[in-house]
Protein backbone atom coordinates (compact mmCIF):
# COMPACT_ATOMS: atom_id res chain seq x y z
CA UNK A 40 0.00 0.00 0.00
CA UNK A 41 1.50 3.34 -1.02
CA UNK A 42 1.31 6.57 0.97
CA UNK A 43 -0.30 9.79 -0.16
CA UNK A 44 3.22 11.26 -0.56
CA UNK A 45 4.42 8.41 -2.75
CA UNK A 46 1.31 8.63 -4.93
CA UNK A 47 1.65 12.40 -5.38
CA UNK A 48 5.39 12.73 -5.81
CA UNK A 49 6.55 9.44 -7.35
CA UNK A 50 3.68 7.54 -8.92
CA UNK A 51 2.03 10.14 -11.09
CA UNK A 52 3.40 12.36 -13.81
CA UNK A 53 2.20 14.16 -16.89
CA UNK A 54 4.34 11.93 -19.08
CA UNK A 55 5.81 8.45 -18.61
CA UNK A 56 8.53 7.18 -20.92
CA UNK A 57 9.27 3.44 -20.96
CA UNK A 58 12.92 2.64 -21.73
CA UNK A 59 16.03 4.66 -20.88
CA UNK A 60 18.07 4.08 -24.04
CA UNK A 61 19.01 6.95 -26.34
CA UNK A 62 15.45 7.10 -27.73
CA UNK A 63 13.65 7.15 -24.36
CA UNK A 64 16.00 9.70 -22.78
CA UNK A 65 15.79 11.90 -25.89
CA UNK A 66 12.00 11.71 -25.86
CA UNK A 67 11.97 12.67 -22.16
CA UNK A 68 14.30 15.63 -22.82
CA UNK A 69 12.15 16.81 -25.74
CA UNK A 70 8.97 16.83 -23.65
CA UNK A 71 10.68 19.05 -21.07
CA UNK A 72 12.27 21.28 -23.71
CA UNK A 73 8.83 21.80 -25.29
CA UNK A 74 7.10 22.45 -21.98
CA UNK A 75 9.25 22.82 -18.83
CA UNK A 76 6.15 22.72 -16.61
CA UNK A 77 5.47 19.05 -17.46
CA UNK A 78 6.42 16.35 -14.97
CA UNK A 79 8.23 13.55 -16.81
CA UNK A 80 9.41 10.16 -15.54
CA UNK A 81 11.39 7.45 -17.30
CA UNK A 82 10.97 3.79 -16.31
CA UNK A 83 13.89 1.47 -17.09
CA UNK A 84 13.90 -2.26 -16.40
CA UNK A 85 17.64 -2.56 -15.82
CA UNK A 86 19.89 -0.98 -13.22
CA UNK A 87 21.54 0.53 -16.30
CA UNK A 88 19.87 0.91 -19.71
CA UNK A 89 19.84 -2.72 -20.89
CA UNK A 90 19.31 -3.00 -24.63
CA UNK A 91 21.57 -1.51 -27.27
CA UNK A 92 22.38 2.07 -26.24
CA UNK A 93 25.17 1.23 -23.79
CA UNK A 94 26.37 -1.84 -25.69
CA UNK A 95 27.17 -0.49 -29.16
CA UNK A 96 30.49 0.37 -30.77
CA UNK A 97 29.94 4.14 -30.89
CA UNK A 98 29.97 4.66 -34.66
CA UNK A 99 28.51 8.06 -35.53
CA UNK A 100 27.59 6.79 -38.98
CA UNK A 101 24.82 6.97 -41.54
CA UNK A 102 25.68 4.02 -43.81
CA UNK A 103 28.40 2.68 -46.11
CA UNK A 104 27.96 2.61 -49.90
CA UNK A 105 26.90 -1.08 -49.79
CA UNK A 106 24.38 -0.47 -47.03
CA UNK A 107 22.93 2.58 -48.77
CA UNK A 108 22.58 0.62 -52.02
CA UNK A 109 20.65 -2.03 -50.06
CA UNK A 110 18.47 0.74 -48.63
CA UNK A 111 17.73 2.01 -52.15
CA UNK A 112 16.51 -1.51 -52.97
CA UNK A 113 14.17 -1.75 -49.97
CA UNK A 114 13.10 1.90 -49.56
CA UNK A 115 13.67 3.47 -52.99
CA UNK A 116 16.01 6.42 -53.67
CA UNK A 117 13.90 8.96 -51.77
CA UNK A 118 13.44 6.59 -48.83
CA UNK A 119 17.19 6.06 -48.57
CA UNK A 120 17.90 9.81 -48.78
CA UNK A 121 15.29 10.53 -46.12
CA UNK A 122 16.76 7.87 -43.80
CA UNK A 123 20.28 9.32 -44.19
CA UNK A 124 18.90 12.80 -43.53
CA UNK A 125 17.25 11.59 -40.31
CA UNK A 126 20.45 9.88 -39.15
CA UNK A 127 22.47 12.99 -39.91
CA UNK A 128 19.92 15.29 -38.21
CA UNK A 129 19.83 12.94 -35.22
CA UNK A 130 23.61 13.24 -34.82
CA UNK A 131 23.47 17.02 -35.08
CA UNK A 132 20.67 17.08 -32.48
CA UNK A 133 22.75 14.99 -30.05
CA UNK A 134 25.76 17.28 -30.54
CA UNK A 135 23.68 20.44 -30.03
CA UNK A 136 22.12 19.07 -26.86
CA UNK A 137 25.20 17.62 -25.19
CA UNK A 138 28.25 19.14 -26.91
CA UNK A 139 30.72 17.31 -29.15
CA UNK A 140 33.54 17.15 -26.62
CA UNK A 141 31.27 15.83 -23.82
CA UNK A 142 30.46 12.73 -25.89
CA UNK A 143 34.03 12.58 -27.27
CA UNK A 144 32.85 12.89 -30.88
CA UNK A 145 35.82 12.65 -33.24
CA UNK A 146 35.44 12.77 -37.00
CA UNK A 147 38.35 10.62 -38.18
CA UNK A 148 36.51 9.40 -41.31
CA UNK A 149 34.81 6.11 -42.02
CA UNK A 150 35.89 3.41 -44.48
CA UNK A 151 34.35 0.44 -46.23
CA UNK A 152 36.71 -2.45 -46.94
CA UNK A 153 36.19 -4.14 -50.30
CA UNK A 154 37.52 -7.59 -51.13
CA UNK A 155 36.53 -7.89 -54.76
CA UNK A 156 37.51 -5.47 -57.54
CA UNK A 157 34.20 -6.08 -59.34
CA UNK A 158 32.11 -5.21 -56.27
CA UNK A 159 28.93 -3.26 -56.96
CA UNK A 160 29.76 -0.74 -54.22
CA UNK A 161 32.92 0.33 -56.08
CA UNK A 162 31.01 0.82 -59.32
CA UNK A 163 28.25 2.82 -57.62
CA UNK A 164 30.23 5.39 -55.57
CA UNK A 165 29.30 8.26 -57.87
CA UNK A 166 25.65 7.18 -58.04
CA UNK A 167 25.35 7.27 -54.22
CA UNK A 168 27.25 10.59 -54.14
CA UNK A 169 24.81 12.08 -56.62
CA UNK A 170 21.86 11.06 -54.41
CA UNK A 171 23.42 12.50 -51.25
CA UNK A 172 25.09 15.63 -52.62
CA UNK A 173 22.07 17.96 -52.06
CA UNK A 174 22.19 16.98 -48.38
CA UNK A 175 25.95 17.24 -47.85
CA UNK A 176 26.71 19.93 -50.45
CA UNK A 177 29.33 17.76 -52.10
CA UNK A 178 30.68 14.22 -52.40
CA UNK A 179 30.48 11.96 -49.35
CA UNK A 180 32.36 8.90 -50.65
CA UNK A 181 35.62 8.47 -52.55
CA UNK A 182 38.05 5.70 -53.37
CA UNK A 183 40.91 5.89 -50.85
CA UNK A 184 43.15 3.07 -52.04
CA UNK A 185 46.26 5.18 -51.43
CA UNK A 186 45.73 4.56 -47.67
CA UNK A 187 45.52 0.77 -47.93
CA UNK A 188 49.20 -0.01 -47.61
CA UNK A 189 49.71 2.17 -44.54
CA UNK A 190 46.64 0.68 -42.82
CA UNK A 191 48.16 -2.78 -43.32
CA UNK A 192 44.92 -4.73 -43.91
CA UNK A 193 45.11 -8.24 -45.35
CA UNK A 194 43.10 -9.47 -48.38
CA UNK A 195 41.49 -6.04 -48.95
CA UNK A 196 41.45 -4.87 -52.57
CA UNK A 197 39.90 -1.40 -52.17
CA UNK A 198 38.90 1.18 -49.60
CA UNK A 199 35.95 3.61 -49.84
CA UNK A 200 36.25 6.65 -47.59
CA UNK A 201 33.45 8.70 -46.01
CA UNK A 202 34.77 12.03 -44.75
CA UNK A 203 31.63 12.78 -42.70
CA UNK A 204 31.74 9.71 -40.47
CA UNK A 205 32.86 9.91 -36.85
CA UNK A 206 33.07 7.98 -33.62
CA UNK A 207 32.02 8.75 -30.07
CA UNK A 208 32.09 7.41 -26.52
CA UNK A 209 28.81 5.56 -26.05
CA UNK A 210 29.09 5.56 -22.24
CA UNK A 211 29.63 9.31 -22.16
CA UNK A 212 26.73 9.84 -24.56
CA UNK A 213 24.18 7.99 -22.43
CA UNK A 214 25.46 9.21 -19.07
CA UNK A 215 25.54 12.85 -20.21
CA UNK A 216 22.05 12.50 -21.73
CA UNK A 217 20.90 11.05 -18.41
CA UNK A 218 22.51 13.97 -16.53
CA UNK A 219 20.88 16.40 -18.95
CA UNK A 220 17.48 14.81 -18.20
CA UNK A 221 18.16 15.08 -14.46
CA UNK A 222 19.03 18.76 -14.87
CA UNK A 223 15.70 19.29 -16.62
CA UNK A 224 13.98 17.73 -13.59
CA UNK A 225 13.20 14.35 -15.19
CA UNK A 226 13.24 11.36 -12.81
CA UNK A 227 14.68 8.12 -14.15
CA UNK A 228 13.51 5.08 -12.16
CA UNK A 229 15.70 2.04 -12.77
CA UNK A 230 14.84 -1.57 -11.89
CA UNK A 231 11.32 -0.85 -13.11
CA UNK A 232 10.25 -3.60 -15.51
CA UNK A 233 6.96 -2.53 -17.06
CA UNK A 234 4.64 -5.48 -17.56
CA UNK A 235 1.34 -3.83 -18.36
CA UNK A 236 -0.03 -0.63 -19.93
CA UNK A 237 -3.71 0.11 -19.47
CA UNK A 238 -5.46 3.13 -20.97
CA UNK A 239 -8.43 4.57 -19.08
CA UNK A 240 -10.67 7.49 -19.91
CA UNK A 241 -8.59 10.12 -18.11
CA UNK A 242 -5.12 8.55 -17.81
CA UNK A 243 -2.82 5.67 -18.65
CA UNK A 244 -1.75 3.19 -15.96
CA UNK A 245 1.69 1.66 -16.37
CA UNK A 246 2.43 -1.27 -14.08
CA UNK A 247 5.78 -2.59 -12.91
CA UNK A 248 5.40 -5.45 -10.41
CA UNK A 249 3.06 -4.08 -7.75
CA UNK A 250 3.79 -0.41 -8.51
CA UNK A 251 1.39 1.47 -10.80
CA UNK A 252 2.38 4.80 -12.38
CA UNK A 253 -0.41 7.07 -13.60
CA UNK A 254 0.10 9.64 -16.35
CA UNK A 255 -1.58 11.62 -19.09
CA UNK A 256 0.69 10.39 -21.88
CA UNK A 257 3.01 7.41 -22.39
CA UNK A 258 5.89 7.03 -24.85
CA UNK A 259 7.09 3.48 -25.49
CA UNK A 260 10.81 3.45 -26.34
CA UNK A 261 11.64 -0.19 -25.72
CA UNK A 262 13.13 -1.02 -29.13
CA UNK A 263 13.68 -4.80 -29.46
CA UNK A 264 11.58 -5.56 -26.37
CA UNK A 265 8.41 -3.85 -27.61
CA UNK A 266 6.65 -6.95 -28.90
CA UNK A 267 7.07 -8.63 -25.54
CA UNK A 268 5.79 -5.58 -23.67
CA UNK A 269 2.76 -4.99 -25.91
CA UNK A 270 2.12 -8.70 -26.53
CA UNK A 271 1.44 -7.89 -30.18
CA UNK A 272 2.78 -10.68 -32.38
CA UNK A 273 1.88 -8.80 -35.58
CA UNK A 274 4.42 -6.00 -34.91
CA UNK A 275 7.16 -5.96 -37.56
CA UNK A 276 10.03 -6.08 -35.05
CA UNK A 277 12.66 -8.80 -34.85
CA UNK A 278 15.38 -8.71 -32.19
CA UNK A 279 18.98 -9.06 -33.38
CA UNK A 280 21.86 -9.76 -31.03
CA UNK A 281 25.25 -8.31 -31.80
CA UNK A 282 28.63 -8.72 -30.13
CA UNK A 283 31.53 -6.33 -29.61
CA UNK A 284 35.07 -7.12 -28.47
CA UNK A 285 37.55 -4.76 -26.91
CA UNK A 286 41.02 -5.74 -28.12
CA UNK A 287 44.43 -4.59 -26.91
CA UNK A 288 46.96 -4.78 -29.76
CA UNK A 289 50.57 -5.36 -28.71
CA UNK A 290 51.86 -2.85 -31.28
CA UNK A 291 50.30 0.58 -31.98
CA UNK A 292 47.41 0.44 -34.46
CA UNK A 293 48.34 1.43 -38.02
CA UNK A 294 44.94 3.01 -38.69
CA UNK A 295 42.35 5.24 -37.11
CA UNK A 296 38.70 5.84 -37.93
CA UNK A 297 35.62 3.65 -38.28
CA UNK A 298 35.61 0.66 -40.64
CA UNK A 299 32.89 -1.58 -42.06
CA UNK A 300 32.81 -4.55 -44.40
CA UNK A 301 30.39 -7.14 -45.85
CA UNK A 302 27.35 -4.82 -46.06
CA UNK A 303 28.05 -3.35 -42.62
CA UNK A 304 27.72 -6.72 -40.86
CA UNK A 305 31.31 -6.36 -39.58
CA UNK A 306 32.74 -3.20 -38.06
CA UNK A 307 35.82 -2.01 -36.17
CA UNK A 308 37.31 1.25 -34.94
CA UNK A 309 40.18 2.59 -32.91
CA UNK A 310 39.40 3.62 -29.35
CA UNK A 311 42.57 5.33 -28.11
CA UNK A 312 45.10 2.46 -27.85
CA UNK A 313 42.41 -0.21 -28.25
CA UNK A 314 40.47 -1.73 -31.10
CA UNK A 315 36.70 -2.23 -30.84
CA UNK A 316 35.52 -4.94 -33.20
CA UNK A 317 32.15 -6.59 -33.66
CA UNK A 318 29.40 -7.93 -35.87
CA UNK A 319 29.10 -11.20 -37.72
CA UNK A 320 25.37 -11.53 -36.98
CA UNK A 321 24.84 -12.63 -40.59
CA UNK A 322 26.68 -15.89 -39.84
CA UNK A 323 23.85 -17.09 -37.61
CA UNK A 324 20.91 -14.85 -38.44
CA UNK A 325 18.26 -17.15 -36.98
CA UNK A 326 20.16 -17.97 -33.80
CA UNK A 327 20.87 -14.29 -33.23
CA UNK A 328 17.19 -13.34 -33.53
CA UNK A 329 16.96 -13.32 -29.76
CA UNK A 330 16.48 -10.78 -26.99
CA UNK A 331 18.67 -12.81 -24.59
CA UNK A 332 22.17 -11.48 -23.98
CA UNK A 333 25.05 -13.90 -24.60
CA UNK A 334 27.99 -14.68 -26.85
CA UNK A 335 27.61 -16.94 -29.88
CA UNK A 336 30.98 -18.71 -29.88
CA UNK A 337 30.84 -19.61 -33.58
CA UNK A 338 30.36 -15.92 -34.49
CA UNK A 339 33.20 -14.94 -32.18
CA UNK A 340 35.47 -17.57 -33.77
CA UNK A 341 34.86 -16.12 -37.25
CA UNK A 342 35.49 -12.59 -35.97
CA UNK A 343 38.82 -13.74 -34.56
CA UNK A 344 39.73 -15.39 -37.90
CA UNK A 345 39.04 -12.09 -39.68
CA UNK A 346 40.92 -10.18 -37.02
CA UNK A 347 44.03 -12.26 -37.70
CA UNK A 348 43.77 -12.28 -41.48
CA UNK A 349 42.24 -8.89 -42.35
CA UNK A 350 42.53 -6.35 -39.52
CA UNK A 351 45.70 -7.18 -37.59
CA UNK A 352 47.50 -9.70 -39.83
CA UNK A 353 50.62 -11.17 -38.17
CA UNK A 354 50.20 -9.04 -35.06
CA UNK A 355 49.84 -10.00 -31.44
CA UNK A 356 46.82 -8.92 -29.44
CA UNK A 357 44.80 -9.66 -26.33
CA UNK A 358 41.00 -9.78 -26.10
CA UNK A 359 40.15 -7.65 -23.10
CA UNK A 360 36.34 -7.99 -23.05
CA UNK A 361 33.46 -9.35 -25.13
CA UNK A 362 29.85 -8.25 -24.66
CA UNK A 363 26.52 -8.42 -26.44
CA UNK A 364 23.64 -6.04 -27.07
CA UNK A 365 20.18 -6.39 -28.58
CA UNK A 366 19.07 -4.43 -31.65
CA UNK A 367 15.67 -4.32 -33.37
CA UNK A 368 15.10 -4.92 -37.08
CA UNK A 369 12.14 -5.26 -39.42
CA UNK A 370 11.26 -5.56 -43.09
CA UNK A 371 13.01 -2.23 -43.73
CA UNK A 372 15.42 0.03 -41.83
CA UNK A 373 13.00 2.86 -41.02
CA UNK A 374 12.13 3.16 -37.33
CA UNK A 375 8.47 2.81 -36.29
CA UNK A 376 7.20 6.11 -34.91
CA UNK A 377 3.46 6.05 -34.41
CA UNK A 378 0.55 6.77 -32.14
CA UNK A 379 -1.34 3.84 -30.64
CA UNK A 380 -3.98 6.22 -29.27
CA UNK A 381 -4.21 9.89 -28.29
CA UNK A 382 -2.32 9.13 -25.10
CA UNK A 383 0.17 6.45 -26.18
CA UNK A 384 2.85 6.48 -28.90
CA UNK A 385 5.94 4.44 -29.69
CA UNK A 386 9.36 5.15 -31.18
CA UNK A 387 11.00 1.79 -31.72
CA UNK A 388 12.94 -0.50 -34.15
CA UNK A 389 16.09 1.60 -34.41
CA UNK A 390 18.15 -0.99 -36.34
CA UNK A 391 21.92 -0.92 -36.38
CA UNK A 392 22.37 2.86 -36.57
CA UNK A 393 20.37 4.10 -33.60
CA UNK A 394 23.22 6.18 -32.20
CA UNK A 395 22.64 8.48 -35.13
CA UNK A 396 18.87 8.42 -35.43
CA UNK A 397 17.92 7.88 -31.75
CA UNK A 398 17.68 11.56 -30.76
CA UNK A 399 15.46 12.30 -33.69
CA UNK A 400 13.12 9.35 -33.07
CA UNK A 401 12.82 10.45 -29.42
CA UNK A 402 11.99 13.95 -30.55
CA UNK A 403 9.41 12.69 -33.08
CA UNK A 404 7.58 10.57 -30.48
CA UNK A 405 7.42 13.49 -28.04
CA UNK A 406 6.15 15.81 -30.78
CA UNK A 407 3.50 13.26 -31.83
CA UNK A 408 2.12 13.16 -28.31
CA UNK A 409 2.16 16.92 -27.81
CA UNK A 410 0.64 17.68 -31.22
CA UNK A 411 -3.04 17.75 -30.19
Ligand SMILES: Cc1cc2nc3c(=O)[nH]c(=O)nc-3n(C[C@H](O)[C@H](O)[C@H](O)COP(=O)(O)OP(=O)(O)OC[C@H]3O[C@@H](n4cnc5c(N)ncnc54)[C@H](O)[C@@H]3O)c2cc1C
Nearest residue numbers: 058060061062084089090091092095098233364392393394
Ligand atom coordinates in the same frame (compact mmCIF):
# COMPACT_ATOMS: atom_id res chain seq x y z
C1 LIG B 1 26.49 -4.65 -30.58
C2 LIG B 1 25.85 -3.40 -31.11
C3 LIG B 1 26.60 -2.50 -31.85
C4 LIG B 1 25.99 -1.35 -32.34
N1 LIG B 1 26.77 -0.42 -32.95
C5 LIG B 1 26.21 0.76 -33.32
C6 LIG B 1 27.01 1.79 -33.82
O1 LIG B 1 28.24 1.69 -33.80
N2 LIG B 1 26.40 2.93 -34.27
C7 LIG B 1 25.04 3.07 -34.22
O2 LIG B 1 24.53 4.10 -34.69
N3 LIG B 1 24.26 2.14 -33.68
C8 LIG B 1 24.81 0.98 -33.22
N4 LIG B 1 24.03 0.03 -32.67
C9 LIG B 1 22.57 0.25 -32.61
C10 LIG B 1 22.17 1.26 -31.52
O3 LIG B 1 22.88 0.97 -30.35
C11 LIG B 1 20.65 1.13 -31.28
O4 LIG B 1 19.95 1.31 -32.49
C12 LIG B 1 20.15 2.19 -30.30
O5 LIG B 1 20.94 2.19 -29.13
C13 LIG B 1 18.70 1.91 -29.93
O6 LIG B 1 18.34 2.79 -28.88
P1 LIG B 1 16.93 2.65 -28.16
O7 LIG B 1 16.94 3.62 -27.06
O8 LIG B 1 15.83 2.75 -29.15
O9 LIG B 1 16.89 1.14 -27.64
P2 LIG B 1 17.66 0.50 -26.41
O10 LIG B 1 18.98 1.08 -26.22
O11 LIG B 1 17.57 -0.97 -26.59
O12 LIG B 1 16.77 0.96 -25.19
C14 LIG B 1 15.55 0.35 -24.86
C15 LIG B 1 15.48 0.34 -23.34
O13 LIG B 1 14.20 -0.10 -22.93
C16 LIG B 1 14.36 -0.88 -21.77
N5 LIG B 1 13.19 -1.73 -21.66
C17 LIG B 1 12.80 -2.71 -22.51
N6 LIG B 1 11.65 -3.28 -22.10
C18 LIG B 1 11.29 -2.64 -20.97
C19 LIG B 1 10.21 -2.79 -20.07
N7 LIG B 1 9.23 -3.70 -20.28
N8 LIG B 1 10.15 -1.98 -18.97
C20 LIG B 1 11.11 -1.02 -18.76
N9 LIG B 1 12.17 -0.86 -19.59
C21 LIG B 1 12.25 -1.65 -20.68
C22 LIG B 1 15.65 -1.65 -22.03
O14 LIG B 1 16.21 -2.14 -20.83
C23 LIG B 1 16.51 -0.60 -22.72
O15 LIG B 1 17.32 0.11 -21.83
C24 LIG B 1 24.60 -1.12 -32.14
C25 LIG B 1 23.86 -2.02 -31.39
C26 LIG B 1 24.47 -3.16 -30.86
C27 LIG B 1 23.66 -4.09 -30.03
